[in-house]
Amino acid sequence: MTRTAVAVSGGVDSSVAAALLLEAGRDVFGVTMRLGLAEITGRQCCGEEEVLLARRVCDLLGIQHVVVDMAEEFSSEVVEPFVDAYAAGLTPNPCVRCNERVKLGAFAERARRLGADEIATGHYARTVSEDGTVWLERAADAAKDQSYFLYRVGPDVLGRLVFPLGDTTKSEVRARAHALGLPTAARRESQEVCFTDDHAALVAHTHPEALSPGPMLDAAGRTLGTHRGLARYTVGQRKGLGLGGPEGPFVVIALDPGRNALVVGPPAALDRAGVTLSDAIWRLDGPATVGAQIRYRATPLEATATPSGPARLDVRFSAPARGLAPGQSVVLYQGDRVVGGGILTASADVSA
Amino acid sequence: MERTSYLDYAATTPVDPKVVEAMLPYFTERFGNANSLYALGREAARALEDARERVARSIGVARSDEIIFTSGGTESDNTALIGLATAGGRSNGHIIVSAFEHHAVLEPAWWLGKHGFEVTELAPRPDGTVHPDDLAAALRDDTVLVSVMHGNNEIGTIQPIAELATVAHARGALFHTDAAQTLGKIDFDVAALGVDAASFSGHKIYGPKGTGVLYLKGGTRLATYLMGGGQESKKRSGTQNVAGNIGFATALELMDAERPTEAPRLTALRDRLVSGLLGGIEYAQLNAAEAPERLPHIANFVIPGVEGEAMLLHLDASGIAVSTGSACSSGSLKPSHVLLSIGCPVEFAHGSLRVSLGRFTTDEDIDHLIGSLAPVVERLRSMNPLYEKTVAGLAGTHE
Numbered sequence: 001m002t003r004t005a006v007a008v009s010g011g012v013d014s015s016v017a018a019a020l021l022l023e024a025g026r027d028v029f030g031v032t033m034r035l036g037l038a039e040i041t042g043r044q045c046c047g048e049e050e051v052l053l054a055r056r057v058c059d060l061l062g063i064q065h066v067v068v069d070m071a072e073e074f075s076s077e078v079v080e081p082f083v084d085a086y087a088a089g090l091t092p093n094p095c096v097r098c099n100e101r102v103k104l105g106a107f108a109e110r111a112r113r114l115g116a117d118e119i120a121t122g123h124y125a126r127t128v129s130e131d132g133t134v135w136l137e138r139a140a141d142a143a144k145d146q147s148y149f150l151y152r153v154g155p156d157v158l159g160r161l162v163f164p165l166g167d168t169t170k171s172e173v174r175a176r177a178h179a180l181g182l183p184t185a186a187r188r189e190s191q192e193v194c195f196t197d198d199h200a201a202l203v204a205h206t207h208p209e210a211l212s213p214g215p216m217l218d219a220a221g222r223t224l225g226t227h228r229g230l231a232r233y234t235v236g237q238r239k240g241l242g243l244g245g246p247e248g249p250f251v252v253i254a255l256d257p258g259r260n261a262l263v264v265g266p267p268a269a270l271d272r273a274g275v276t277l278s279d280a281i282w283r284l285d286g287p288a289t290v291g292a293q294i295r296y297r298a299t300p301l302e303a304t305a306t307p308s309g310p311a312r313l314d315v316r317f318s319a320p321a322r323g324l325a326p327g328q329s330v331v332l333y334q335g336d337r338v339v340g341g342g343i344l345t346a347s348a349d350v351s352a
Numbered sequence: 353m354e355r356t357s358y359l360d361y362a363a364t365t366p367v368d369p370k371v372v373e374a375m376l377p378y379f380t381e382r383f384g385n386a387n388s389l390y391a392l393g394r395e396a397a398r399a400l401e402d403a404r405e406r407v408a409r410s411i412g413v414a415r416s417d418e419i420i421f422t423s424g425g426t427e428s429d430n431t432a433l434i435g436l437a438t439a440g441g442r443s444n445g446h447i448i449v450s451a452f453e454h455h456a457v458l459e460p461a462w463w464l465g466k467h468g469f470e471v472t473e474l475a476p477r478p479d480g481t482v483h484p485d486d487l488a489a490a491l492r493d494d495t496v497l498v499s500v501m502h503g504n505n506e507i508g509t510i511q512p513i514a515e516l517a518t519v520a521h522a523r524g525a526l527f528h529t530d531a532a533q534t535l536g537k538i539d540f541d542v543a544a545l546g547v548d549a550a551s552f553s554g555h556k557i558y559g560p561k562g563t564g565v566l567y568l569k570g571g572t573r574l575a576t577y578l579m580g581g582g583q584e585s586k587k588r589s590g591t592q593n594v595a596g597n598i599g600f601a602t603a604l605e606l607m608d609a610e611r612p613t614e615a616p617r618l619t620a621l622r623d624r625l626v627s628g629l630l631g632g633i634e635y636a637q638l639n640a641a642e643a644p645e646r647l648p649h650i651a652n653f654v655i656p657g658v659e660g661e662a663m664l665l666h667l668d669a670s671g672i673a674v675s676t677g678s679a680c681s682s683g684s685l686k687p688s689h690v691l692l693s694i695g696c697p698v699e700f701a702h703g704s705l706r707v708s709l710g711r712f713t714t715d716e717d718i719d720h721l722i723g724s725l726a727p728v729v730e731r732l733r734s735m736n737p738l739y740e741k742t743v744a745g746l747a748g749t750h751e
Contacts, residue, residue: 029665064665064668066661066665110659112735112736113658113659113662113732113735113736114659114661114662114665115662115665115666115728115731115732115735117735
């Protein structure tokens with residue numbers, strides 16, 4: 001019989017995912033990552049509470065539960081690159097990286113060695129198998145769809161992945177959790193970044209220079225003010241600049257760690273006709289018309305994607321795109337299907 | 353479900369019905385506080401002191417006030433380590449613990465290390481024993497305390513406690529041993545071993561959980577750990593668990609009575625297990641196979657190419673309870689510090705299986721385990737992409 005490891009986090013979604021698989025008669029056990037969040041955040045309870053909650057959920061469902069220590073992998077694959085990216089003037093997306101390298105990378109491999117033929121998660125996404133190829137697609141609940149965070153998961157792992165919540169809605173999941181009496185039913189939504197709610201403080205530990213004040217410049221190089229440390233800003237940001245007056249409004253156009261300078265300008269200066277993606281994934285042959293999603297929950301923009309080198313993609317938008325922050329992922333869709341994606345480079349933007 | 357086989361007696365044991373029977377009156381009609389002056393209290397005090405004398409007799413102690421009742425092995429270990437090291441207000445000095453102690457010893461040792469003391473973790477040799485020469489080399493003039501366990505809870509090797517204690521005493525250090533896994537299983541005689549302090553646990557000997565004993569040699573100074581009403585000769589405050597302590601003493605006497613027949617019976621079962629498992633599972637190895645002396649009831653195997661937890665999950669589905677590492681660390685995939693300490697490579701320390709036998713273990717349980725394990729290992733190895741590489745590495749070193 002196929003054995004399925006469910007990644008239970010202590011939250012509502014993964015708890016209900018496990019319950020749904022059990023109801024479907026699957027042979028299920030629970031696995032939970034211990035991420036060592038206490039050491040990262042300095043808070044004693046953080047993380048351990050979730051592990052205990054996950055165990056309670058598994059006890060309630062009557063399934064086996066194993067905790068896998070992923071602290072080392074999480075630190076080196078997610079937290080350190082996250083901090084380094086901010087110090088380099090980028091806006092990282094740690095959830096994308098965690099799904100690729102840790103949760104559906106090393107952790108999934110450990111689950112496999114625990115005897116799991118498949119791994120299930122509480123993500124809102126779907127997999128579709130077509131002629132022996134497995135594709136990642138958006139969830140039925142468009143408002144909750146998390147395929148954006150999963151685009152880097154490799155096809156071999158996708159083939160062993162199960163998303164029990166792909167066809168449900170969040171309100172259905174909450175109702176199920178309540179009906180099952182799961183202790184997680186009333187818990188609030190987890191935040192986007194699980195290991196910090198103050199990334200600047202985290203960056204300050206290892207890269208104090210990223211928190212040191214410097215000049216705010218306009219495109220012509222004129223100093224308009226002083227910024228509070230580049231790690232506190234992201235491209236497209238409008239608030240907190242302290243700039244106004246007749247020339248405004250101003251937004252962040254670029255971060256320049258070399259000069260410790262924040263480049264600001266009018267919103268129109270953010271417009272891009274095209275971008276280059278690095279570390280790119282492309283599952284089609286040759287150029288194609290796609291919907292390019294430039295951040296989580298953003299509406300996809302019509303674009304043409306063209307492979308331009310190993311793990312590189314050029315993306316040209318049909319109409320100028322605004323608010324592209326280097327370091328963020330651009331995920332490429334055809335309909336609901338993820339066909340590629342990559343990480344926005346800092347330097348290789350194609351200007352409008 | 354088919355047959356169930358409990359093979360984790362080193363984690364805990366069922367309470368013997370005779371023990372339950374002896375305890376029951378002290379929950380209800382004889383409920384008195386052993387420190388009260390009236391008849392009900394005196395009756396409880398008499399029963400408590402009787403239990404103390406029975407424990408003293410069992411471990412070869414003449415003075416029953418050297419027996420301190422505690423809440424279990426962990427409390428006994430914590431009290432011994434911290435209480436002996438900091439006795440008389442001492443705030444610095446050197447202590448030695450073996451590297452494969454239970455965490456109930458390691459954690460307080462590490463705590464002392466953060467509070468003024470220097471701590472040496474003495475590595476056992478690959479045969480799973482701490483060698484007296486190694487201890488002699490680690491001892492210093494300022495060594496105040498040495499703690500080496502009597503029998504290791506994961507690999508079952510027995511330590512040469514008498515020699516180690518002699519070596520420690522020659523340099524003026526106190527000697528404590530954690531004997532939670534050995535009490536009742538093999539002879540434990542304080543006079544023969546020459547220790548200053550020893551820790552015992554009730555639930556490892558078919559007694560109730562939450563009971564334990566700290567043996568402390570008369571005249572040894574101890575900083576009090578639990579403060580309050582001054583019970584247990586002012587060494588451990590808190591109203592005594594009369595029923596529990598009676599249970600402990602009764603359980604220990606039952607162990608003593610059955611040992612002449614039970615020890616050889618368990619040894620034979622263990623040998624059947626070892627030969628059956630090594631014969632039935634390719635590349636399986638017995639950990640600390642070269643140990644000069646081992647406990648009758650514990651065997652620990654490394655099964656390359658599989659995770660210990662994975663075996664546990666599958667065996668659980670077949671109704672078999674075994675463990676990987678010790679019960680306290682299970683549920684968390686970390687390699688065993690015990691196996692690492694005897695030189696077991698990290699990738700193998702992940703694939704350990706501890707089987708521990710007890711009063712109700714039969715040949716059928718052993719055969720059930722071996723019969724169930726072979727297909728589980730085969731399946732898990734087939735799912736492990738690194739297995740071929742692991743085996744290739746083994747073939748190089750094998751034979």
